Amino acid sequence: MTSLDIDPSEILVRYNVQMEKAMSPEDAAAELYPTDELYRPIAEAIFEGEEDDVIEGLEAAIDAGKNPIALIDDALMVGMKVVTDLYDQGVIFLPNVMMSADAMLDGIEFCKDQSDEAPVSKGKVVCHVAEGDVHDIGKTIVAALLRANGYEVVDLGRDVPVDEVIEAVKAENPIMLTGTALMTTTMYAFKAVNDRLLEAGIKVPFACGGGAVNQDFVTTYELGVYGEEAADAPKIADQIVAGAALDALKEEFHKH
Amino acid sequence: MAINRYTKMAYGSADEMVFGKSKFPVKAGLGLEIGAGYATPEVNYAPRPEAGASKEKLVKEYQRITTDIMNRMVQVGFPSVVLETEHVEQMTNNPTWGGAVAHAQKEIMEEFHDEYGIKCALRHTPGDIREDRDFLELRGDKFNTLMESFEEVASNGADLLSIETMGGKEVFDYAILRNDVPGMLYAIGCLGTIDMDFIWQEIASVAKKNNVLAAGDTDCSEANTAMFIAGGLLDKNLAHTLAIIARAISAPRSLAAYEAGAVGPGKDCGYENTIVKSIAGVPIAQEGKSSTCAHSDVMGNLVMQCCDLWSNESVEYHAEFGGTSVQCWSESLAYDCALMNTATATGQEKTLRDLMVLSDKYRDPQGYVLAYDNAYRVGEAIVKDGNDIYLRAKNAALKSIEIMEEGVAGKLELTRFEKGALADAKEALSGLTDDKDTFMSDCMAKYKEEVKVFLPENYGL
Numbered sequence: 001m002t003s004l005d006i007d008p009s010e011i012l013v014r015y016n017v018q019m020e021k022a023m024s025p026e027d028a029a030a031e032l033y034p035t036d037e038l039y040r041p042i043a044e045a046i047f048e049g050e051e052d053d054v055i056e057g058l059e060a061a062i063d064a065g066k067n068p069i070a071l072i073d074d075a076l077m078v079g080m081k082v083v084t085d086l087y088d089q090g091v092i093f094l095p096n097v098m099m100s101a102d103a104m105l106d107g108i109e110f111c112k113d114q115s116d117e118a119p120v121s122k123g124k125v126v127c128h129v130a131e132g133d134v135h136d137i138g139k140t141i142v143a144a145l146l147r148a149n150g151y152e153v154v155d156l157g158r159d160v161p162v163d164e165v166i167e168a169v170k171a172e173n174p175i176m177l178t179g180t181a182l183m184t185t186t187m188y189a190f191k192a193v194n195d196r197l198l199e200a201g202i203k204v205p206f207a208c209g210g211g212a213v214n215q216d217f218v219t220t221y222e223l224g225v226y227g228e229e230a231a232d233a234p235k236i237a238d239q240i241v242a243g244a245a246l247d248a249l250k251e252e253f254h255k256h
Numbered sequence: 257m258a259i260n261r262y263t264k265m266a267y268g269s270a271d272e273m274v275f276g277k278s279k280f281p282v283k284a285g286l287g288l289e290i291g292a293g294y295a296t297p298e299v300n301y302a303p304r305p306e307a308g309a310s311k312e313k314l315v316k317e318y319q320r321i322t323t324d325i326m327n328r329m330v331q332v333g334f335p336s337v338v339l340e341t342e343h344v345e346q347m348t349n350n351p352t353w354g355g356a357v358a359h360a361q362k363e364i365m366e367e368f369h370d371e372y373g374i375k376c377a378l379r380h381t382p383g384d385i386r387e388d389r390d391f392l393e394l395r396g397d398k399f400n401t402l403m404e405s406f407e408e409v410a411s412n413g414a415d416l417l418s419i420e421t422m423g424g425k426e427v428f429d430y431a432i433l434r435n436d437v438p439g440m441l442y443a444i445g446c447l448g449t450i451d452m453d454f455i456w457q458e459i460a461s462v463a464k465k466n467n468v469l470a471a472g473d474t475d476c477s478e479a480n481t482a483m484f485i486a487g488g489l490l491d492k493n494l495a496h497t498l499a500i501i502a503r504a505i506s507a508p509r510s511l512a513a514y515e516a517g518a519v520g521p522g523k524d525c526g527y528e529n530t531i532v533k534s535i536a537g538v539p540i541a542q543e544g545k546s547s548t549c550a551h552s553d554v555m556g557n558l559v560m561q562c563c564d565l566w567s568n569e570s571v572e573y574h575a576e577f578g579g580t581s582v583q584c585w586s587e588s589l590a591y592d593c594a595l596m597n598t599a600t601a602t603g604q605e606k607t608l609r610d611l612m613v614l615s616d617k618y619r620d621p622q623g624y625v626l627a628y629d630n631a632y633r634v635g636e637a638i639v640k641d642g643n644d645i646y647l648r649a650k651n652a653a654l655k656s657i658e659i660m661e662e663g664v665a666g667k668l669e670l671t672r673f674e675k676g677a678l679a680d681a682k683e684a685l686s687g688l689t690d691d692k693d694t695f696m697s698d699c700m701a702k703y704k705e706e707v708k709v710f711l712p713e714n715y716g717l
Contacts, residue, residue, distance in 0.1 A: 004610045007667075008618035014669045016489040024672070087492065093673060094485070094493040095435040102434075132345060134387045137429045137481060144433075159389045184572060185305050185344045230493075 025092045032082040038064055039075040042107070046079030049099030054107040058114075068114035076107045080148050088231070094141065101148040121152035123175040123241055125233075126168050129158035130179055133186035138210040141230040142178055149234035162192045169202060175240050177204050177223075178233055182211030194221035205249055207236050215256050225249045257457045257464075257517040263642035266537025270632035273530070273562045274605050275596050279537025281564075282519050284469055285377025285415035286369040288336055290521045291539030291564040295596040297589035298338040298379070298524060298541050298565040299325050301582045302572045308346050311353045315360050321573050321582050322361045326368040326376070328583040334590040336375040338416070338541075338565055339365070340524070348382040348405045355408030362413025379471060380414035381523070382406060384422045392426055394451055394714040403458055410466035417463050418523045420476040423451020423715070424509075428478045430707045432485065432494065437501060437653065437681045438688060442699040444478050444505045445649025446692075450715045452512035460517025470518040472538070474526030475506030483527065483622065488552060495677030496554075497660060497670065500622040504656035507531035508638050508648045514538055524567030527555075530628050531652075533562055534635035541565035546588050549581070555623035558616035561609050562628055566592050621660050624668050630659045646692035650685060657682050 021028070033043045038061040045053035054076075061075065062068055083100040086092045112119065127143045129136045136158040143153045154172050156164060169177055177197075181187035190208050197204065208218045209227035218224035223246065227233055232253055239249055266279045278291030290296065307317035322339060329337045339361065347354040358380055365376050382405040386398045393399075406417055424447035431439025452473060463470035474480070479502050486499035507528040514520070520538030522529045524547075529540035540563060545556030547569035553559070560566060568585040578584040599608035609628070616623040624630065637655035641647035660678055664670055670678070689695050700717065703710050 004607070004614060006614050011615060012619050014489065016671050017669045019490070020671050020673075090490070090492050092492070093435075093495060093677075095433055098433040099435070134389070137433070137485075140429065141433065157389065183344075184302060185308055185346075188305050 028091050029082050034078050042075040043079030046100050046103050049103050051103045051106045054103045055110050068111040069117040069119050072111050072119045076104050080104045084148050098144050101144045122150040124152045125176045126154045126174045127178045128156040128160040130181035130186040131161050131189040133181045134158050135182035138180040142233045145234050165193050166196045176237050178207045180210035184212040187213050191221050194223045215254050257460050259515050261515055261642045262535050263639050270629045273628050274609050275563050278539040287375040288377045295593040296336040296565050297593050298567040299586040300340040300570045302570050308344050315356050318357045319360050322364045324580045325582050325586045328586055330372050338377045340379040342381045343383045345383050348385050351404040351408040354405050355412040358409040358414045359412040377415040379416035380409040381418040391709050392714050406462045410468050416469050416471035418471045422477045424448035425477045426709045427703050427707050437684045440502050444509050448509040449512045449645045456513045456516035472518045472520050472522035473513040474523040475509050476525045479503045479506035495674050497621050497674045497678040500625045501653050501656055503528050504634050504652040505649045521565050530562050530631040531635045534632045539564035541567050543567040543569045554620040555616045557612040558623045561613050618667050624663045625656045625659050646695050
């Protein structure tokens with residue numbers, strides 16, 4: 001390198017450093033954990049993404065007389081909400097959410113195994129990657145964030161034929177359908193899905209995003225709601241559960 | 257063709273590296289020499305989606321695109337251009353479509369070359385179609401179709417053959433979303449390199465047979481995925497310190513193309529290319545401030561530092577106020593190149609290089625590590641154990657961490673989260689064995705268990 005050098009503060013601003021929260025993630029989480037001595041270790045284990053500790057905490061709670069299915073809402077989802085809230089606030093990063101979601105799902109499976117009852121989710125969402133497109137990391141993130149927020153996800157995978165999407169929507173009756181695509185050449189399948197759903201008289205909100213997908217394209221079909229980032233998916237679902245119609249969803253999530 | 261690992265640097269020092277000039281320039285296409293002392297714009301484009309409906313429509317679309325670009329180059333007086341056609345999936349899955357497009361494009365380029373003397377070359381980049389719905393299928397029928405595609409484009413006018421391979425991606429996608437640095441190392445450094453060794457020997461054979469150039473690969477499917485997930489300064493999806501560790505690990509993976517017979521120029525989206533150039537001395541393409549039509553990054557000027565081709569990544573073909581999109585972006589690229597070439601002609605190339613680097617070097621840890629002086633150091637760490645695909649990738653990761661730690665002690669600012677991720681990564685890497693076989697065996701057991709779509713047979717394992 002030559003002798004050229006600069007004071008970088010004159011030509012760039014590290015806004016992320018400026019805006020950093022004073023509180024560490026662990027400190028922030030500690031303020032949000034439930035106080036119940038049986039629930040708290042489970043919530044902490046969810047935050048840490050430690051599957052074994054989650055199961056251990058659940059076993060202790062069940063031994064103490066707690067209902068396994070009730071533990072899903074009272075402990076697992078409470079712990080997960082700590083994680084998703086801190087992610088929304090910019091205190092923790094996506095991989096923390098993914099690891100916590102893995103731990104939570106293990107915990108839910110354990111609770112289901114311990115009971116004959118079935119848990120009730122906030123709602124069912126069908127997720128897929130557009131036909132012709134095998135890039136699925138965006139869909140994986142969307143599905144994890146939806147599950148982390150208490151939704152049941154029917155994950156159809158990647159490169160999903162339009163017919164299969166339509167059949168799944170008919171069979172599962174979801175509150176929302178999501179579609180991700182990386183390539184402009186594949187996202188046209190979203191239009192076909194939209195048209196086929198309308199032909200069948202199904203007006204389910206269809207949240208679309210990823211790679212080359214943009215708001216202009218999504219607004220060209222009636223059921224489309226554009227999700228600029230994966231974290232929008234649970235927010236759109238929450239609005240649907242709260243009763244928002246398509247127009248209201250577009251008003252809120254179409255930002256450009 | 258045989259695999260020849262790099263165990264020493266092409267350049268004696270980082271300062272020898274500069275844009276427009278490479279240790280081993282290559283002649284390509286119609287009068288063009290890449291890395292021979294001048295930088296050339298490389299224009300990349302995508303057809304409008306409806307053009308993919310038939311072979312005829314697609315060929316017509318690419319004829320329009322090619323004519324538009326060549327016309328604009330001549331109208332504004334630029335001496336050289338490369339066109340890159342990244343295949344839409346229809347073209348690779350139907351090899352004769354790709355061949356027809358290459359043929360149609362080359363005919364137009366030949367007309368312009370004959371009439372105006374403009375130096376030009378055509379790169380074709382078939383898509384890595386070696387996947388089915390559930391699994392990567394790196395070897396087998398899809399691989400055969402892919403090779404047919406290379407054969408078709410090479411025999412019909414493509415001068416440069418490239419691809420962005422997917423080897424290792426199934427494990428990488430799992431690992432990157434879980435801050436799993438050993439998993440990234442296994443996916444990119446080991447699985448990715450094994451796949452590169454396999455496919456690039458074949459591509460180099462096709463190139464040799466057709467007297468065209470095997471022009472290199474990038475780790476787009478992994479390192480760029482990390483960069484895109486990391487996003488901008490305020491995004492909270494992935495620590496930027498982890499994104500640059502993935503990038504450092506990607507350099508030995510991209511290097512594997514040259515070890516199997518490629519000669520360059522490397523592909524534009526390989527932000528790891530400065531490291532690769534320091535080791536292999538091959539010409540490279542890069543993209544940055546003039547690829548904002550396709551995506552954002554945090555090192556738009558810096559990454560131009562040592563480019564031989566300067567690319568816009570990709571733009572959909574459509575109308576803009578200034579002409580068609582390909583005309584607008586090709587003109588912007590060509591003006592960038594004119595500035596670089598003026599700097600070279602006036603002996604100011606190192607000053608311009610360093611100004612571009614300094615404008616971004618402290619913007620983000622990614623730019624800091626990829627600044628050519630630091631990139632060179634990553635290169636040295638790779639060649640130190642150049643014959644061991646695991647150790648050299650691990651060395652690259654550890655060196656990038658060391659460089660960031662030095663930066664933090666100086667002018668590079670990191671958030672506490674970025675520093676935390678850096679410390680965690682260092683701890684995870686420091687605990688790893690130095691024995692490749694042990695690492696491979698441990699990872700095989702772990703990821704076969706945790707990643708249900710991971711098929712070791714894809715890698716001959």
